[in-house]
Amino acid sequence: MPANFSHLTTNTNPRAIRGGYKDVFLFCPLADFTTIAKPASVPAALGDAVLITADHTFTGTKGFFSHETKQRSATIKGQSTGDDGAKLMDYTGEITILGDSASTQEQMERLLNTKCIVLMKDANCLVDDVYAQLGDECDPPIFTVEFDGKTTADGLKEYKVSFKAISKYRYEGVVTKSTA
Amino acid sequence: MEGIVFTDPAVAEKYSTDQTHDKEHHLPGGTRGNGWRGKLSEIPLAVADRIFARPGQNLLKLKETAGTAGKGKGKQDNTDK
Numbered sequence: 001m002p003a004n005f006s007h008l009t010t011n012t013n014p015r016a017i018r019g020g021y022k023d024v025f026l027f028c029p030l031a032d033f034t035t036i037a038k039p040a041s042v043p044a045a046l047g048d049a050v051l052i053t054a055d056h057t058f059t060g061t062k063g064f065f066s067h068e069t070k071q072r073s074a075t076i077k078g079q080s081t082g083d084d085g086a087k088l089m090d091y092t093g094e095i096t097i098l099g100d101s102a103s104t105q106e107q108m109e110r111l112l113n114t115k116c117i118v119l120m121k122d123a124n125c126l127v128d129d130v131y132a133q134l135g136d137e138c139d140p141p142i143f144t145v146e147f148d149g150k151t152t153a154d155g156l157k158e159y160k161v162s163f164k165a166i167s168k169y170r171y172e173g174v175v176t177k178s179t180a
Numbered sequence: 181m182e183g184i185v186f187t188d189p190a191v192a193e194k195y196s197t198d199q200t201h202d203k204e205h206h207l208p209g210g211t212r213g214n215g216w217r218g219k220l221s222e223i224p225l226a227v228a229d230r231i232f233a234r235p236g237q238n239l240l241k242l243k244e245t246a247g248t249a250g251k252g253k254g255k256q257d258n259t260d261k
Binding site: 037059060061172173175177178179 | 198199200204206207208209231234235236
């Protein structure tokens, strides 16, 4: 088992630690997975408890759905919660989908009550393996959706989607997209 | 439904797949810059080898040819007796 703590130094490359996530929202209902990868049951190094290196697998047309998001709207925030000495981190992801259509509305309404796993690609394009995963098989995110129809004077219709989970991981496995 | 046909002949010779739909996959490469994104049918051999080596993957299977034991199968070879 690794030690509980180690020294931390700041990465001097600002691109490596820039904020935000790519303008893409990836999600997949739990029922569509063939296998759901998890962190190693016996961590070998510090970080392994929140690192998933194996692959989520699928069959048939199943895989992650990809929604393009409003530019610079994707983010994840975290807040500690719980009593002193018994705290957890509670993470909330936020994205905005521009526009409204029958398909968009139906999907946003379905998302409210669908158990999913969410992936968001880190905005650091120096590496292509940094996906933040919110939720897992036991703790799928809870979704809330706000719709803003705007007016003819100010901008585009949009859906603001928030998803909240205790479980947040770094996913470094293969990401498979659905063809459904 | 027609199965997936690999466009790379080297991949087609070495691997088969039980996947029925030609989906897009992203194999991350990290800071090594050797990530790959594309359809399973278009996968190059080097990437296919990396994916096959990943534990629990269900995208590729080794084709069993004469003299090939296969990964962890210990199959008996009855040729050339």
